[in-house]
Amino acid sequence: MNIPQTSLPRVVIVGGGFAGLALAKGLEKKEVQVVLLDKHNYHTFQPLLYQVATGGLEPDSIAFPIRKLFNNLKYYHFRLAEVLKIHSEKNEIETSIGNLEYDYLVLATGSKTNFFGNKNIEKHAMEMKSIPQSLNIRSLVLENFEEALLTSDFEERKALMNFIIVGGGPTGVELAGALAEMKKGILPKDYPDLDIREMQINLVQGSNRLIDAMSAKASEKAEDFLADLGVNIWKNLRVTNYDGDRVTTNTDETFKAATVIWAAGVQGETVDGLEAQCIVERANRLKVDAFNKIIGYKNIFAIGDVASMTSENNPYGHPMMAQPALQQGKLLAKNILAELKSKPLEPFVYNDKGSMATIGRNKAVVDLPKWKFQGVFAWFVWMFVHLFSLIGFRNRVIVFLNWVYNYIRFDRESRLIIRPFKIKNNQSFK
Numbered sequence: 206m207n208i209p210q211t212s213l214p215r216v217v218i219v220g221g222g223f224a225g226l227a228l229a230k231g232l233e234k235k236e237v238q239v240v241l242l243d244k245h246n247y248h249t250f251q252p253l254l255y256q257v258a259t260g261g262l263e264p265d266s267i268a269f270p271i272r273k274l275f276n277n278l279k280y281y282h283f284r285l286a287e288v289l290k291i292h293s294e295k296n297e298i299e300t301s302i303g304n305l306e307y308d309y310l311v312l313a314t315g316s317k318t319n320f321f322g323n324k325n326i327e328k329h330a331m332e333m334k335s336i337p338q339s340l341n342i343r344s345l346v347l348e349n350f351e352e353a354l355l356t357s358d359f360e361e362r363k364a365l366m367n368f369i370i371v372g373g374g375p376t377g378v379e380l381a382g383a384l385a386e387m388k389k390g391i392l393p394k395d396y397p398d399l400d401i402r403e404m405q406i407n408l409v410q411g412s413n414r415l416i417d418a419m420s421a422k423a424s425e426k427a428e429d430f431l432a433d434l435g436v437n438i439w440k441n442l443r444v445t446n447y448d449g450d451r452v453t454t455n456t457d458e459t460f461k462a463a464t465v466i467w468a469a470g471v472q473g474e475t476v477d478g479l480e481a482q483c484i485v486e487r488a489n490r491l492k493v494d495a496f497n498k499i500i501g502y503k504n505i506f507a508i509g510d511v512a513s514m515t516s517e518n519n520p521y522g523h524p525m526m527a528q529p530a531l532q533q534g535k536l537l538a539k540n541i542l543a544e545l546k547s548k549p550l551e552p553f554v555y556n557d558k559g560s561m562a563t564i565g566r567n568k569a570v571v572d573l574p575k576w577k578f579q580g581v582f583a584w585f586v587w588m589f590v591h592l593f594s595l596i597g598f599r600n601r602v603i604v605f606l607n608w609v610y611n612y613i614r615f616d617r618e619s620r621l622i623i624r625p626f627k628i629k630n631n632q633s634f635k
Contacts, residue, residue: 206303208282213238214545217298217307219288219476221248221271224509224530225313226596229275231538237545238280240307242300244287245335246271250595252527253604254333255376258342259383260391260617266603268336269596288314291478293502299478309504309541312476312491313534316510316525319470319488329449330467333376342466343619344626346384349463350396364461366404369452371444372468373410374418375562378427380466381408382565385434390615407437407460409444411469416570418524419560423570426579430564444469471525473511485513490522495552497537508533514553523555527594532556563587566612 208215214237218225221243232239250267257264275281290299297306318334320327331342346368353365368384370377384406393401408415408431414424415431415438428438443455444465452460473490483492483500490513492500497512499505509530513522523529533553540550559573561583569584571577578586588608595601611617 206284206286206300206305208240208284208305209238211238211280213280214308215240215306216309216311216541217242217305218311218313219243219298220313220315220474220509220511221245221283222251222313222315222509222530223527224315224534225311226271226274227531227534228311228313228508228538229281229534231535232541233275233278233281235542237541238282239275240282240284240305241271241275242284242286242288243271244285246283246285248274248596249336250600251334252591252594254336254339255380255383257336257339257619258333258380259346259387260343260620261383261611262604262607263619264336264340266600266607267595269600274596288476291476291505293478293505296504298476307504309506311537312499312505312507312511313509313530314474314476314511316471317474318467319472320467321470323446326444326447326465326467329447330371330465332467333380334471337624340624341626342464344622344624345464347620347622348626350392350399354396354398360461363403363405364450365463366399366401367407367460367462367464368405369407369409369444369447369460369462369465370468371409371465372470373408373412373415373438373440374468375416375560377408377410377466377468378416378431378562378564380468381406381431381436382434382563382568385431385436386565387617389434391617391620395620405437406435407439407462409439409442409454411441411443413441415440416562419562419570419572420577422577423562423572423579427562427564427570430568430570434565471510473513475511479505485522488513488521496540496550497533497553506537508537519555526560528558529555561587561590566615 216237217240219242247268247270253267256262272283286300286302288300318332349365353362356362370381388404415427446453447465472488491507493507493512493514497506497508510525561571563569567581569587570579571583571586
């Protein structure tokens with residue numbers, strides 16, 4: 206790999222998500238060489254992927270070019286690459302563009318969809334962890350409506366207009382709410398020849414309440430909001446199979462549907478080459494100590510979703526969300542600099558700033574450490590937090606203007622089939 210040689214310590218960061226960028230910015234203008242590797246040349250603001258999937262935003266408004274973040278920084282280097290294997294005995298990584306030595310290696314590879322070993326569901330269901338996947342969902346939704354216009358088969362039309370969202374966490378709840386908003390105010394205008402009342406949105410949750418990581422009140426209000434929007438909520442129901450036509454569950458309940466979106470779980474995106482004992486099998490995360498060092502390694506760290514830092518208060522590690530990732534990235538930057546100066550390291554303590562989810566127009570739930578509220582005010586708080594968490598002034602302006610326009614006109618302009626999903630994948634619903 207063509208990286209300039211230097212006498213400075215080299216910190217290699219794998220992943221340009223929240224954790225990786227927080228670490229890179231923390232090392233800015235310090236006496237280290239930073240090499241950032243990612244499979245994409247942009248950072249994705251994942252909390253708004255569902256708005257790309259439902260036509261509310263274009264992808265460039267929630268993505269930011271990584272190179273632009275570090276323009277004019279002498280010791281920063283970005284390479285578009287996939288890391289294939291870690292050779293810890295040589296302090297070297299193997300990538301798709303060559304090998305690279307490191308002094309410190311930090312894995313900030315994030316997470317991927319967890320299908321819990323069900324290959325059929327993995328093959329036929331849609332996932333939403335990246336911009337291309339969100340665009341695939343958008344295309345499939347619109348293509349299904351176009352196909353529904355053409356068929357005279359009542360059962361086929363019902364299936365084309367039936368949407369199953371598996372997983373009642375924040376992603377599933379927000380996606381269900383956005384689809385319900387489309388059903389209410391947009392699709393009837395776009396498809397006047399279809400009876401949009403036949404469109405069904407089913408949210409399937411394996412536990413007894415939605416967004417169960419939030420408070421009971423937030424869960425209850427989220428369910429009420431979705432019910433008011435016409436979403437069918439199925440609790441204590443687990444999807445066991447999907448063959449591209451029919452969804453089966455752990456009960457006698459089945460669904461015939463052309464679209465299944467899987468939001469039921471995530472797992473760490475690990476890299477080959479590490480000892481098996483440092484991987485938590487349940488969630489495919491890497492065991493780290495209080496300083497984010499991977500157990501058994503002196504100069505390899507993991508931060509964000511891929512890291513599992515367990516404690517009495519967090520027996521399964523910290524939640525796989527943006528806040529722990531950002532906080533771990535910022536602290537690790539300080540700790541790497543401290544270690545270079547032979548100073549003591551600071552253990553990580555998670556500062557839970559709360560969680561929130563939106564369920565459509567004027568509807569949201571917010572849990573803060575001291576306050577919990579729902580409804581219109583919560584919706585404004587959700588918008589404010591997400592707007593100012595975006596990277597780049599341009600992105601904030603574009604997203605804000607889109608939200609204002611969508612609110613005033615009750616419209617979503619990005620209803621474009623840019624990358625036809627069915628044609629690309631040679632699929633047709635039968």
